Amino acid sequence: MRAIRYHGPKQPLRLETLPKPAPGPGEVVVRVTAAGICHTELHFLSGLLNLGVHPVTLGHEVVGVVEEQGAGVATVKAGDRVILYYYVGCGRCPHCLVGEENLCDALQAEYGFVSDGGFAEYARVPARNAVLLPEGVSDEAAAPIGCGVTTAVHASALAHLAAGDVVLVYGVGAVGFGLIQLAKLSGAEVIAVSRTPAKLQKARALGAAHVLNHKEGSVAERVKEITHGHGADVVFELVATRETMGASTAALAKRGRLVFIGYSEDSYSVHPIQLVITEASVTGSVGNTLDELIRAVDLVARGRIQTVVDRVLPLGEFQKGIDALAAGQLIGRAVLRP
Numbered sequence: 502m503r504a505i506r507y508h509g510p511k512q513p514l515r516l517e518t519l520p521k522p523a524p525g526p527g528e529v530v531v532r533v534t535a536a537g538i539c540h541t542e543l544h545f546l547s548g549l550l551n552l553g554v555h556p557v558t559l560g561h562e563v564v565g566v567v568e569e570q571g572a573g574v575a576t577v578k579a580g581d582r583v584i585l586y587y588y589v590g591c592g593r594c595p596h597c598l599v600g601e602e603n604l605c606d607a608l609q610a611e612y613g614f615v616s617d618g619g620f621a622e623y624a625r626v627p628a629r630n631a632v633l634l635p636e637g638v639s640d641e642a643a644a645p646i647g648c649g650v651t652t653a654v655h656a657s658a659l660a661h662l663a664a665g666d667v668v669l670v671y672g673v674g675a676v677g678f679g680l681i682q683l684a685k686l687s688g689a690e691v692i693a694v695s696r697t698p699a700k701l702q703k704a705r706a707l708g709a710a711h712v713l714n715h716k717e718g719s720v721a722e723r724v725k726e727i728t729h730g731h732g733a734d735v736v737f738e739l740v741a742t743r744e745t746m747g748a749s750t751a752a753l754a755k756r757g758r759l760v761f762i763g764y765s766e767d768s769y770s771v772h773p774i775q776l777v778i779t780e781a782s783v784t785g786s787v788g789n790t791l792d793e794l795i796r797a798v799d800l801v802a803r804g805r806i807q808t809v810v811d812r813v814l815p816l817g818e819f820q821k822g823i824d825a826l827a828a829g830q831l832i833g834r835a836v837l838r839p
């Protein structure tokens with residue numbers, strides 16, 4: 502089968518031929534029909550995220566059709582359309598015991614990170630990682646659920662969104678679009694920030710009440726203006742450069758919650774007095790639980806959340822998708838069709 506392989510930081514991704522996987526007991530082999538390219542791919546390529554495992558097949562937003570099942574598989578069968586959950590926890594650590602496999606102390610697999618993912622014609626996963634996709638959601642539209650929407654669902658839960666909150670979404674890619682819609686569903690008022698007018702237009706169409714161009718003056722000051730001095734109860738940081746982190750922190754309301762989802766090469770620096778006198782809090786958000794993937798699929802299937810797909814490319818044209826993402830040209834995801 503053909504697969505896109507990662508060979509370490511600063512090395513180009515390569516389309517290679519690998520043996521087709523066979524399912525072991527409890528596993529399924531899925532014929533991949535759509536796989537989204539996430540910003541994390543760029544962090545792998547630059548070396549900012551270095552998990553030390555390569556070569557490995559990238560791709561953690563994966564949709565496909567179950568082709569083969571191993572012994573003892575009862576939850577899905579050949580022909581079922583599924584989306585993959587990309588973590589396999591140990592099942593025994595304190596985090597796994599409450600379903601938080603994204604924080605597992607001894608991960609068994611993480612597809613598209615340290616285990617072979619979905620930028621390939623086939624992927625092999627435990628049957629419990631293959632979540633049924635309802636009719637009515639196309640493969641391409643479903644792919645960005647796997648990380649984009651699920652990451653948004655997880656981060657929203659950590660932020661304890663409440664009706665009436667002012668929510669600042671700093672950076673509008675696939676996760677940002679999910680966050681705008683989830684915040685809106687929670688009854689929050691959303692302010693979206695980007696440097697790209699077309700992304701801001703889409704942000705508005707998805708429910709952002711205010712959109713700010715990062716390049717047009719102080720974001721924090723404009724947030725204070727819009728909110729009559731109150732500030733943002735929640736800020737989701739998806740860019741996290743020195744400049745945006747300064748603005749994100751300054752935009753926080755009293756008891757505001759700053760949630761880091763994205764990161765860059767820059768470190769976060771804040772004088773404690775800024776947090777002390779506002780009782781603001783800062784947290785990080787990583788990945789999602791299996792339950793959150795199931796909820797994300799349901800939200801999209803019921804039309805409560807839309808995914809945003811900019812373009813669909815054949816597997817062999819992955820580099821075009823990577824380049825467009827790096828250049829900031831994509832409104833939502835580029836999705837590969839193996």
Ligand SMILES: [Zn+2]
Nearest residue numbers: 539540541648
């Ligand atoms: Zn991702």
Ligand SMILES: [Zn+2]
Nearest residue numbers: 591594597605
């Ligand atoms: Zn665990």
